[in-house]
Amino acid sequence: MKSNNNILLSLDWIAILIYLTLVMMGWVNIYAAVYSEEHQSIFDLGQQYGKQMIWIIAGIVLAICVLIVDSKFYVAFAYHIYTLVIFLLVAVLFLGHEVNGARAWFEIGGVALQPAELGKFATSLAVAKYMSQFGFKMARTKSYLVLGTFMLLPALLILLQNDTGSALVFAVFFLVFYREGMPDIIIIGGFTAIALFILALVWTQLSILILLMLVSVILFAFLRQSIKEGIIGFAIVSVIYGILFGLKNIIGFDATPFHLLVITSILTVLIFVAYGLAKHIRQAWFVLLFFIFSIAITLSVNYFYRNVLISHQRDRVDNLLGIKNDLLGAGYNVHQSKIAIGSGGIIGKGFLKGTQTKYNFVPEQSTDFIFCTVGEEWGFLGTTVVILLFLTLLIRLIYLAERQRSSFSRIYGYGVACILFFHIVINISMTIGLAPVIGIPLPFFSYGGSSLWSFTVLLFIFIRLDANRTKNLR
Amino acid sequence: MDTYTKRQYLLIGIFCLTALIMISRLFYIQVIDSSYKISANSNVLRRQINYPARGLVYDRNHKLIVYNQAAYDVLVTPREMKAFDTLAFCRIAGVEKADLVSEIRKARSYSMYKASPIIKQLSSHRYAILQEQLFKYPGFYIQARTLRQYPATIASHILGYVGEVDQKKIDDDKYYESGDYIGKSGIEQAYENELRGVKGISYMMVDVHNRIKGSFEGGKMDTAAVIGKNLISTLHADLQTYGERLLAGKVGSIVAIEPKTGEIMILASSPSFDPGMFVGRERTKNYMTLLNDPLKPMLNRAITASYPPGSTFKLANAIIGLEEGLLGPDIRYSCNGPRSAPIKCTHNHETPLPLLSAIRESCNSYFFQAFRATINKYPTSEEGFEAWRNHLMDLGIGERIGGDLNAETAGNVPKTTYYDRFFGKGHWNVMTIRSLSIGQGELLLTPLQLANMVSIIANKGYYIAPHVVRSIQDFDKSERELSFEKHVTAANPFLFNVIADGMQKVVEEGTAKLAAKVEGIAICGKTGTVQNPHGAAHSAFVAFAPKDDPKIAICVYVENGVWGARYAAPIASLIIEKYLNDSISPKRKPLEASMLSADLISAMHLSGGD
Structure with a gap:
């Protein structure tokens, strides 16, 4: 009983509060994005917002489960989880369900599960475990080889599923390595490249x-x-x-x-x-x-x-860099997305008043382009609030990571922060024409169970680890 | 313990920096750059134009001569198009597949977002079928339009036609947009602003599939369409019809004016065309056919063709001579008949003769001497000519009279500078320009100017600018009379008596006595036989009647009609008789029949002449 009380007290409620705020904001915006006169109830389970409510409730249950498990479990089973996820990534190539040319989904009882999402926290765990070993030194060739394999293996498997966006996410581990002692020159070289x-x-x-x-x-x-x-x-x-x-x-x-x-x-x-x-x-x-x-x-x-590069990827880059300007082809999404966000003005058009949102001018608006709804209906104030909330969460995560006694927790924390950072930056940037269109979701916001749960698990494992920050976990 | 702790700040720095970049970018596109707001409106707002019905046109007796018929344009917005069964669509719309494909291609290259018309003026019947099936063809819309319809094929030239507005007009006048219709000629053009009404515009909100979701801001910005105003024209539909029948088979024109009001009752030009040819989908093809016809059916000869007036012009010279005090009942000039110099006279009559007889006999010699006297009254030929020319302008000759006939041309009365250039300053005199005395030479008049000149004689000294529209009818059927300039000439009214007397003699005893005399009507006329270097002389006749209370002034011109008395005079007299008596007397029926059946066009083609 005593240890249970301890856990509740030692949880980082700031991070949890930001998480809940973002999830709720996401839900409201999904409601606005797919709103129609015929289905006005936000609890209508036949609609995306109704389903998202189910995913959120399930996500919170999942988070509680994650918190109940002893933190030692994540350290001890880091490699096992990683291996299992790699196995799922291979299996999905053969047994998966094909959606939009990507063989990336398992369908279990009506719920679609995307193993690529699991790859993120699994790899974070494995990387953290390897790097927190006694006597680990970043500067060794062997370290690079092993860590490189940890990153590349899921990335390549996800590439094989035709999901370039999710594969690119794994590149952010370089930021984690950098924090743990990778020489400046590699980061500088990377940016130069x-x-x-x-x-x-x-x-x-x-x-x-x-x-x-x-x-x-x-x-x-x-x-x-x-x-x-x-x-x-x-x-x-x-x-x-x-x-x-x-x-x-x-x-x-x-x-x-x-x-x-x-x-x-x-x-x-x-x-x-x-x-x-x-x-x-x-x-x-x-x-x-x-x-x-x-x-x-x-x-x-x-x-x-x-x-x-495949031709549609080339088109997206061409459009971003202004080499081509095809507003009806590859540039259509971004153009419409910019119109929706840009038309929001300072304070936005108001909840459910967004014309671009309501009349479906932006494709995939409840998933990858959910930020458009924020931009159109809540304006510059809304978008700034969302970005600042995310920034606060990221800085909070870095702060939490740095206060860990065990390097496993710290490294894992950096992994979480960097993965979220990559998603947030790429997703928002693509909606405002700063990055090419890479189909990755906005954490906690975008519609979809798989992505919401994987981000929840990713985050709550760290919150669980942080609750035991005084222990030296190995 | 950890040497790289400081690097956390670099990472936080990167996070903050990227957040800052994103916020700045958002500030730019959401707050500074307003173009996205405009794009958003153009995304979601569909401007729907409601075309009002064009005004109707009535004749002087309120008989309908132009009305409307519903037609439907098919528009397409290429971006919203989905693959569809082109063959089925073509069958419904009644178009060729190749045409449809090329029209869609044109629409695409014009704009992917804006609707362009791809099939124009679909009939009501096809519209009904297409409307039912339209849901199968996303991106296609139907726009209702009204087309012109004519109960009878008369007065095509003067009624004019309606066509799609050209780019230049769109640039000049904000009211028009691509695809709008506008009056292109005749009354349709001159009274475009009254006839067109006002387009109504309603703003509708649409979704990405262009489905209408409701009106924008509760219709606050919508404007209602206002139907066009009706016109009461001055044309006399029955008389116009009769005139056109008489002209059939001939090249020429008729202008008939009510002298007191300047109202044009007949404005006919032959050959003509069916005004319906400019309506509907065959428009372009018909237009090209008409354009390439060697007889130029689209030319409105009555107001744009300039001919030498021939002997009819002697009336103008007579007025001028009287004004200058050089002619009078007792002033006679001699004539040596065919031996007259410098212009011989082909008529056999008394000599010396007074003005009255000179008009009756159309004596060339007399009018040359009268003209010489006018020019030589002044110190120099230039001054004399200038004075003569000013008299003509006063009679509405040599410049546009300026009623409501847009296409009217000025004809040609040469200036002194023309002769100076041609012969050298001071190297020409009345002998050089003697042909002007009998209406030949460089002189060119339109039939309208001749008819107007006759109006002046009928009115004894004034005219009201000839026009084809009397009043504009508002929606409440109230009529607004249009007023046209009244021009009073410098000539003393009593001077015209002798001319009218002479003209009456022309019809009763002179050159037109067989052709134009109508029992019981005092017709005053003057024939003209216009020498034509290209072939047979043109036949011209001007007249007004009745002499004491003129109700009609008329000019008839028949190209290659040989003698003024052969075609022009009979046709004019028939019209006068029809107008004043309502019917042709049995005695004159054979004349009417021969005029109706005369076919100079085929004859000309058979003889191979031009």
């Missing part, structure tokens, strides 16, 4: 080459803490290019500015290598590596883009 990827799609190769040369020289000057060497670097590049340009005009050989720049960069690199060797400058190799790595990414983007 993403930036280069986008630039390579939008800019010409000539502009990117100019940019890379500039950045390399500045980087070198920065690492060497020497403005002089920077200026000399620029001078060398300019002089070589000038000579080539002069030669081209005098001799009259046929070359585009891009060709000239390629030759310039090769010559500059040779001079740079000679200088580095002669002076034994360590930073020179680093800059050289950066330059070659970047060039390689730029060149491979085109191949990747044309051969790896």
Whole structure:
């Protein structure tokens, strides 16, 4: 009896309150999104909002179950849960129910279950378990291999189900690894690679080459803490290019500015290598590596883009970056979604007054595009409140994670925060045209039992772990 | 213990930063950029246009001559279209599949969101069937329109036709939108603003499938359609019909005016066309057929064709001579018949002769001398010509008279500068321009101007700008009379007596005595035989009657009619007789029959002339 009382007192009620608020807001907005004059009762079980009510009640029951289980269970059975989920992910490929071209669902007694959703907390548990082992060091190759496998295995299986969005979620574990000691360089490299990827799609190769040369020289000057060497670097590049340009005009050989720049960069690199060797400058190799790595990414983007991405994914990216502007094809959802949100104004059109929402202009509005309803009916105030609530929850989770005695709980907590973060950012960004359309739900908001339950379990396992924060769980 | 604790702040930083980016973006699209609100309205609001019925047109006796018939346009909004059974649709709508496909393609390229008309003017019968089946074809709508209908095929030129508004008009006038109908010619064009009424617009809320969900803001922004006003025209439908029958088989025109009011009772141009040809789906095809016809049936000869007036113009010269004081009952000029110089006279009559006889005999020699006297009254030929020209303008000749006939042309009375350019300043005189004395040369008049000139004589010195609409009828049947400019000429009224006397002699004893004389009606007329370098001379006749209380002034022009007395004079006299006596006397029946059956067009084609 005593320990039971303890648990209720030691639960983090702030996180739970935010969770309940978000779930309720989601329910109300689903009601607005699918509202029709004929079915006005929010408890109508024939409608999505009626069903969502059932999912919410079931979710709360599930949360209580999660809280009742001893926290040691999650540590002890982390790998077992992970293995079971991997097994389900494989099984769904063969036994699953196909919806919209994705073989991702089990149907059990009228309730659809999506194993991909389970992958998130299972992987968080496994990663936390592995990283909290005694003597674990992030810097080892073995660590990367094992953690990489933990991430990639479910991600690949989910990719095979044709659910790219859910597969991408697993990339956020890098943020967890970063917190646990992964070198800066990998995160910086990652972001650089993403930036280069986008630039390579939008800019010409000539502009990117100019940019890379500039950045390399500045980087070198920065690492060497020497403005002089920077200026000399620029001078060398300019002089070589000038000579080539002069030669081209005098001799009259046929070359585009891009060709000239390629030759310039090769010559500059040779001079740079000679200088580095002669002076034994360590930073020179680093800059050289950066330059070659970047060039390689730029060149491979085109191949990747044309051969790896599927045409509809390519269309979504093209629309996002403004390369194509197809408002009736791939860009339709986002365009309509922006119209719905944008038309909300500051205070919104009011509950059940959203014309875009009510008359179904935005497809999938109760699931992936639920944020449109918030935007249209509650306006800028509503969207800001929702974003701030999510932000508060995320910061609260980080705060909770940091106060854990056991590193298992901390790592798991970061996993929860980062997974939620990824979903929130990608989902909201896609509705306002900041990210490509990747079909992932908005946590606690979107219609659907599977996603609501998996986020609930994900969150409440951490709340359960946090209730035992003074214990050292291993 | 944990060296990386500080990194939590970096992660929190990333969370806050992304939240900030999203909120800024939301601030931009929700608060700053208003274009989304407009898009949202255009998404959800469907403007529904209610086209009012166009006003009706009646003749001067309140006989209906233009009315409306319901027709239906089929519109499509390409975005809402689903795959459908095209063959079944084509069968219902009565269109070719290829046409339908190409119209849909056009609609797509115009706009995916806006409705474009793809089938125009569907009949009520097909509409009834399509309406029942329409639920099978999402994205298709029907828009009710009214089309013009004519009880009889008369007065096509002057009634004009209604067609789809062109882009230029849409740009100039905000009232019109693509697909609207507008009067394109004739009365339909001149009285467009009265006839069209006011379109009604209602705003409906629709869902993504374009299903109507209710009115917008309780219909606060809706406007009601106002039906067009009716016109009471000045045309005399029966007389117009009779005139057109008489003109059938000939190329030419008739203008008949009520002199006192300037009301046009007949405005006929031949060959003509069926005004119904411009109504309905065959419109474009018919239009091209008419356009390519060598006889130019769409040309309204009565107000746009300019002919040399020939001898009918001697009346104008007579008025001018009288005004200048150079002619009078006792002033005679001699005529040497065929030996006259510089213009010979082909008629055999007394000499020297007074004005009355000169009109009766249409003496070329007399009118040349009178013209010479007018020009030479002034110090220089230029000044004399200028004075002569001003007299013509005063008689409504040489410029548009300016009633309500939009298409009216000005004809041509040359200016001194024309002769200066042609012959050199000071190098021309009355001898150079002598043809003007007998209505030939560079002079061109429209039949309307000739008829108006006769009105002036009938009215003894004034005219009211000839017009085809008398009044506008409001919805409560009250009528608003239109007023037209009254122009009083500088000529003294009594001067016209001698001209009227001369004209009466023309009909009773002179050049038209066989052709135009009607027992019991004092007709005053003047023939014209217009030399035509391209073929047979044109036949012209102007007249008014009865002499003492003129009720009708008329000009008849028959191209290649050889003599004024051969076709134009009989036709004019028949119309006058019909109008004043209601019927043709048995004695003149054979003349009527021969006029009705005369076919100059086929004859011209047979002889291979132009």
